[in-house]
Amino acid sequence: MNLKQQQYINGEWVDAQSGKKRSIINPYNQEVIAEVPEGDEKDARAAIAAAREAFDEGDWSWTPASERGELVTKIGHLIERDQEELAYLESLDTGKTMEESRGDMEDIAGVFRYYGELADKEGGELIDAPVKDSVSKVVREPVGVCGQITPWNYPLLQASWKLAPALAAGNTLVMKPSEITPLTTIKVFELMEEVGIPAGVVNLVLGSGATVGAELSSHDDVDLISFTGGIATGKKIMQSASGNVKNLALELGGKNPNIIFADADFETAVDQALNGVFFHAGQICSAGTRLIVDEAIHDDFVHALVERVKNFKLGSGFEQDTQMGPLISAEHLAKVEAYVEAGVKEGASLVVGGRRPEDPELQQGFFYLPTIFTNCTTDMTVVQEEGFGPVITVEKFRSEKEAVTLANDSIYGLAGGVWTMDIAKAERCAARMRMGTVWINDFNLYFPHAPWGGFKQSGIGRELGRPGLEEYTETKHIFHNLKPEPIHWF
Numbered sequence: 092m093n094l095k096q097q098q099y100i101n102g103e104w105v106d107a108q109s110g111k112k113r114s115i116i117n118p119y120n121q122e123v124i125a126e127v128p129e130g131d132e133k134d135a136r137a138a139i140a141a142a143r144e145a146f147d148e149g150d151w152s153w154t155p156a157s158e159r160g161e162l163v164t165k166i167g168h169l170i171e172r173d174q175e176e177l178a179y180l181e182s183l184d185t186g187k188t189m190e191e192s193r194g195d196m197e198d199i200a201g202v203f204r205y206y207g208e209l210a211d212k213e214g215g216e217l218i219d220a221p222v223k224d225s226v227s228k229v230v231r232e233p234v235g236v237c238g239q240i241t242p243w244n245y246p247l248l249q250a251s252w253k254l255a256p257a258l259a260a261g262n263t264l265v266m267k268p269s270e271i272t273p274l275t276t277i278k279v280f281e282l283m284e285e286v287g288i289p290a291g292v293v294n295l296v297l298g299s300g301a302t303v304g305a306e307l308s309s310h311d312d313v314d315l316i317s318f319t320g321g322i323a324t325g326k327k328i329m330q331s332a333s334g335n336v337k338n339l340a341l342e343l344g345g346k347n348p349n350i351i352f353a354d355a356d357f358e359t360a361v362d363q364a365l366n367g368v369f370f371h372a373g374q375i376c377s378a379g380t381r382l383i384v385d386e387a388i389h390d391d392f393v394h395a396l397v398e399r400v401k402n403f404k405l406g407s408g409f410e411q412d413t414q415m416g417p418l419i420s421a422e423h424l425a426k427v428e429a430y431v432e433a434g435v436k437e438g439a440s441l442v443v444g445g446r447r448p449e450d451p452e453l454q455q456g457f458f459y460l461p462t463i464f465t466n467c468t469t470d471m472t473v474v475q476e477e478g479f480g481p482v483i484t485v486e487k488f489r490s491e492k493e494a495v496t497l498a499n500d501s502i503y504g505l506a507g508g509v510w511t512m513d514i515a516k517a518e519r520c521a522a523r524m525r526m527g528t529v530w531i532n533d534f535n536l537y538f539p540h541a542p543w544g545g546f547k548q549s550g551i552g553r554e555l556g557r558p559g560l561e562e563y564t565e566t567k568h569i570f571h572n573l574k575p576e577p578i579h580w581f
């Protein structure tokens with residue numbers, strides 16, 4: 092593999108100080124595909140010190156935003172140049188199909204291009220101050236040293252949402268990818284070195300959440316922690332970030348409702364309900380795993396879903412006809428199995444799937460069949476908790492009000508969908524759904540120009556769009572008195 096299997100700290104490629112390594116496993120066949128350093132708190136502290144020095148003493152945050160933007164755009168161009176290699180690494184590491192990984196790489200290049208362009212467009216503003224002979228201006232400055240922690244499901248996509256805006260805004264950073272999927276993130280650090288990002292500005296530490304992640308979120312020299320991952324980890328990070336009152340950006344999970352009205356375009360709604368869940372075997376934070384279907388079409392809709400699901404082709408992400416790859420790990424497979432068992436015990440009706448496939452070719456991989464539960468109610472674990480696997484729950488509704496009430500009955504608020512040909516009904520539902528993104532007659536679409544993030548326990552803050560850049564800035568008001576005089580109050 093043509094990849095530096097090392098960490099990147101202060102402009103140098105280094106092993107873990109402890110000398111420890113971690114094997115990276117292909118989830119399709121459990122083969123070891125790489126041996127990478129297993130960093131710990133010491134490596135994290137070295138990287139934080141480098142990022143601190145680069146921010147406090149270096150030129151990066153003073154470099155004109157247009158120059159920083161050009162470098163960020165160039166990273167996007169190199170991602171396009173190396174798209175095939177990056178897609179290969181992503182599929183090898185996550186099991187997703189090459190077609191999905193190629194799509195991810197196009198999106199990722201687009202994220203770097205978007206923030207490269209935006210870097211010098213947010214210059215601040217002059218305020219018409221209610222004070223004679225004065226100048227009052229508001230400027231946006233980088234936050235400082237950013238700790239960035241990413242998950243395994245979209246390793247490089249989630250990294251790009253953090254790296255591109257942080258750099259465009261003039262911050263320095265330490266990134267920790269998921270310990271099980273670090274390969275494409277390592278590659279992008281190679282590309283950032285190639286475009287000439289100065290030493291110390293971007294640092295990469297590999298290792299577990301309990302060591303490297305905890306150090307980043309608790310260290311006093313880190314000014315902002317941006318985390319994408321599960322709710323339980325997000326809560327821990329919030330606590331450890333309180334030590335020095337860090338800026339906090341959390342992108343957490345979702346159990347996302349998809350409301351299907353009887354007047355929807357039936358074929359398209361069925362097709363997109365499947366796309367909305369089964370991409371990457373359901374391991375998507377915004378997967379529409381909670382179908383809320385109009386009673387009038389419920390039985391036909393479920394029947395159509397089941398007929399399609401039965402024919403899904405599971406297999407290697409490198410085979411042309413594979414539609415769904417494996418789950419990420421043995422541990423995650425066991426969690427999905429337990430999740431489905433809980434659904435059965437709680438009385439949901441299992442209509443398809445609910446087990447591992449029997450195909451002998453799939454026995455080495457962490458495969459799970461696409462699964463559908465009907466007769467679901469809001470009190471069930473499978474309706475309330477995120478399964479993060481290829482599992483749909485179906486609930487019935489009788490009125491528009493009931494559909495929206497069900498959709499909002501959740502601790503999550505990441506995303507949701509509504510399918511209907513009635514424009515006014517669609518807009519009414521979208522307005523009442525308590526989620527960061529609502530799709531009308533679509534599902535799971537996102538692009539760099541529009542913000543992404545969750546209401547309720549799905550997170551704090553937004554990535555992508557202008558808010559995704561603002562997250563990496565502090566707002567400063569500078570007031571200049573042009574005619575200072577004594578006040579004589581005291």
Ligand code: NAD
Pocket residue numbers: 240241242243244245249267268269270298299300301303304305308319320321322324325327328342343344345375376377477479505544545549550
């Ligand atoms: P996770 O929370 O287990 O791990 C995420 C990252 O946090 C990993 O890098 C991990 O090493 C690190 N980590 C673990 N414990 C830590 C600790 N104590 N301190 C600091 N860091 C720690 O999540 P995961 O299983 O990798 O990813 C799946 C989750 O991510 C799902 O819940 C999914 O919904 C969520 N997700 C959300 C979005 C979004 O945009 N909202 C996007 C992708 C994934």
